[in-house]
Amino acid sequence: MELKERLYSVFEILPHDRVKKIEYEGPFLCIYTDDISLLTGESGLIPKVAKALKKKVIIRPTPEIRLEKEKAKEMIKKIIPENAKVDINEVYFDERKGEVHIYANEPALIKGRGDSTIWELINAIKWRVVIHRKPAIDSSIIKTVDLLDRNNEEIRNELLNLVGMRINREKIKDVEMIRITPLGAANEVGRSAFLVSTDEGDILLDAGLKPGSRSMRDEFPMLQLIDDIDRIECVILTHAHFDHCAALPYLFKYGYRGPVYMTEPTKYLMALIISDYLNIRQKSGLTLPYSFSDLTTLLAHTITLEYGEVADIAPDTKLTLYNAGHILGSAVVHLHFGEGYFNLVYTGDFKFDIRERNRLLDPAFYSFKRNDIIVMEGTYGGNEDIMPSRTEAINSLIEMIKGTLEKNGKVLMPMLAVGRAQEILLILYDAFENGQLPRIPVFVEGMIHETSAIHTKFVESLSNEVRRKLQEGNPFTSRYFELIKDTSVREEILEAGPCIIIATSGMLTGGPVMEYFRLLAEDERNSIIFTSYQAQGTLGRRVKDGEKEVLVPTEKGEVPVKVNMRVYSAEGFSGHSDRNQLIEYIRRLPNRPRNIFLVHGEPSKLSALQQAIRNELHIPTYIxxxxxxxxxx
Structure with a gap:
């Protein structure tokens, strides 16, 4: 049944005189009403409408019933518990959508009362109420993104309407052919981008850059293989790592104006990662591949989805995002084509450790109803890629640090700002609290403060253990960790006694870690500890592989540096699944896939994983x- 026909069912379910306007809002349908029982959900009719339409339905109040804003603020102050800690000056009214956005330190005290507080509030002010958690750490990127959203309201409203119309256009024909073309991350790690094509149009999965590349040709995915940018229905971003998101503004530079789907945490992290990339290139005097304005345009075209939320993204395609367990907001993509015709799962980067839960996140989702084809990463698919247990990994890391401190040295930890940084900070916090490490200074520099702030904004996305810790007190702002904002203090840090320095970037491809490495590398008392994957071609990979003299880029050009410091690789902290976890993920799928396509891995590792899947699971596997x-x- 076509959507036009299904729309008639709205009036069969809802009172005709209560539906004042119906419009598209991207993949969703908005119904404007003057009936408060529809707005609060007390009527119980909206789930029936959503089921009939097979769409998410958003109910909005008509302007004439909404309480005047100042009076609405008074009611908000009166109804919301004081210990929810709402700053009334931060309350924002979106008049076009009829929404009031309320920012609370303790949103559970508003939401966690069986929705009775929200119902009472809606009945009193007659606005749609949206509750947000305030980050426990002040964040400039969160403020910037929120401000851009408000300033771009007109652009976003126009986009959402156009997207809705495009999604709900008449189909050319039923799905007959589906193709996939890797534009990057095939037999390599980096520049993830996969073009999925149907008769209706194209869908781009990720658009990243390759760390450590020497030329733009090697750094960017092969976007020139996209025949017609206007055929792209949408872009879907799995997560906010550089090698998956950093090419997105380039698409907008060259005319793409469609939607980009992602989770809400990914939106903030993506803005941070890309703006940092542009800042580093600008300070280094390098040509920018795109501008900050292109990033702003990208942000104006994002549409965020919750995990498990089904959204139409084309006349013949539905999208659902599921937790990937890799970093905050990371998603496994499930695409459903036609009416049960075909289902594609793209894992992106994912972590599937069901025996020892990641300290930060829950393991990746795998209970798909259908999964005909799996496009899966194989970063750690090699025969030797078996990670130690969490306990072994933590104990090993602590011994590496203690060994360096005993020699009166300094520990340098190049760090991925998203995910690994927060996990390592939690481990160090526990080690100091439990007496496993002496309470030495820990200096933190780079984007880590901002990414930690974003983690505290989306506490509900974190594991139960981390949520509990954050309720007891914020480990990320502990007295053990000193945030470095002024580069002039680096000299004092280097002249002081034993300490731990945590700085971005994680692969020694730029950022403040480069200066620390240059100045610490020649002293054999010091050590460098890698906690994440080091891509081929990066300085981090060369150091990890044992090169004793390397060229380090500075503002005045590359300088040779002798590597006398001890080099460690702390295994077990990766956000990627190891070989056993990759195979276990496939084994646990409720439905056996017809084929598996392996991507995002070095050729030897993908080949080894291919053989293992064929031999152990007997599933056709292709690279x-x-x-x-x-x-x-």
Whole structure:
């Protein structure tokens, strides 16, 4: 049944005189009403409408019933518990949508009372109420993104309407053919981008850059293989790591104006990662591949989805995002084509450790109703890629640090700002609290403060253990950790006694860690500890592989540096699944996939994983090349 026909069912369920306007809002349908029982949900009719339409339905109040804003603020102050800590001056009214946005330190005290507080509030002010958690750490990127959203309201409203119309256009024909073309991350790690094509249009999965590349040709995915940018229905971003998101503004530079779907945490993290990339290039005097304005345009075209929320993204395609367990907001993509015709799962980067839960996040979702094809990462698919247990990994890391401190040295930890940084900070916090490490200074520099702030804004996305810790007190702002904002203090840090320095970037490709490495590397008392994957071609990979003299970029050009410091690789902290976890993920899928495509890995590791899946699970497994178009159905 087509949507036009299904719309008639709205009036069969809802009182005709209460529906004042119906409009598209991206993949969702908005119904404007003057009936408060529809707005609060007390009527019980909206779930029936959503089921009939097979769409998420948003109910908005008509302007004439809404309480005047100043009076609404008074009611908000009166109804919301004081210990929810709402600053009334931060309350924001979106008049076009009829929404009031309330920012609370303790949103559970508003939401966690069986919705009775929200119902009472809606009945009193007659606005749609949206509750946000305030970050426990002040964040400039959160403020910037929120401000841009408000300033771009007109652009966003126009986009959402156009997207809704495009999604709900008449189909050319039923789905007959589905193809996939890797534009990057095939037989390599970096520049993830996969073009999925149907008769209706194209869908781009991720658009990242390759760390450590020497040329733009090697750094960017092969976007030139996209025949017609206007055929792209949408872009779907799995998570906010550089190698998955940093090419997105480039698409907007060259005319793409469609939606980009992602989770809400990913939106903030993506803005931070890309703006940091541009800042580093600008300070280094390098040409910018796109501008800050292109990033702003990208942000204006994002549409965020919750985990498990089904959204139409094309006339023949539905999208659902599920937790990937990799970093905050990371998602496994499930695409449903036609009416049960075909289902594609793209894992992006994911972590599937069901025996020892990641300290930060829950393991990746795997209970799909259907999964005909799996496009899966194989970063750690090699025969030797078996990670130690969490306990072993933590104990090993602590011994590495203690060994350096005993020699009166300094520990340098190049760090991925998103995910790994927060996990390592939690481990160090526990080690100091439990007496496993002496309470030495820990200096933190780079984006880590901002990414930690974003983690505290989305506490509900974190594991139960971390949520409990944050309720007891914020480990990320502990007295053990000193945030470095002024680069002039680096000299004092280097002249002081034993300490731990945590700085971005994690692969020694730029950022403040470069200066620390240059000045610490020649002293054999010091050590460098890598806690994440080091991509081929990066300085981090060369140091990890044992090179004793390397060229380090500075503002005055590259300088040779002798590497006398001890080099450690702390295994077990990766946000990627190891070989056993990759195979276990496939084994636990409720439905056996027809085929598996392995991507995002070095050739030898993908080949080893391919053989293991074929031998152990007897599933046809293929390793595609960049630019190779494969018919999936």
């Amino acid at each position: 595609p090349d960049i630019g190779e178009t494969i018919r999936l159905r």
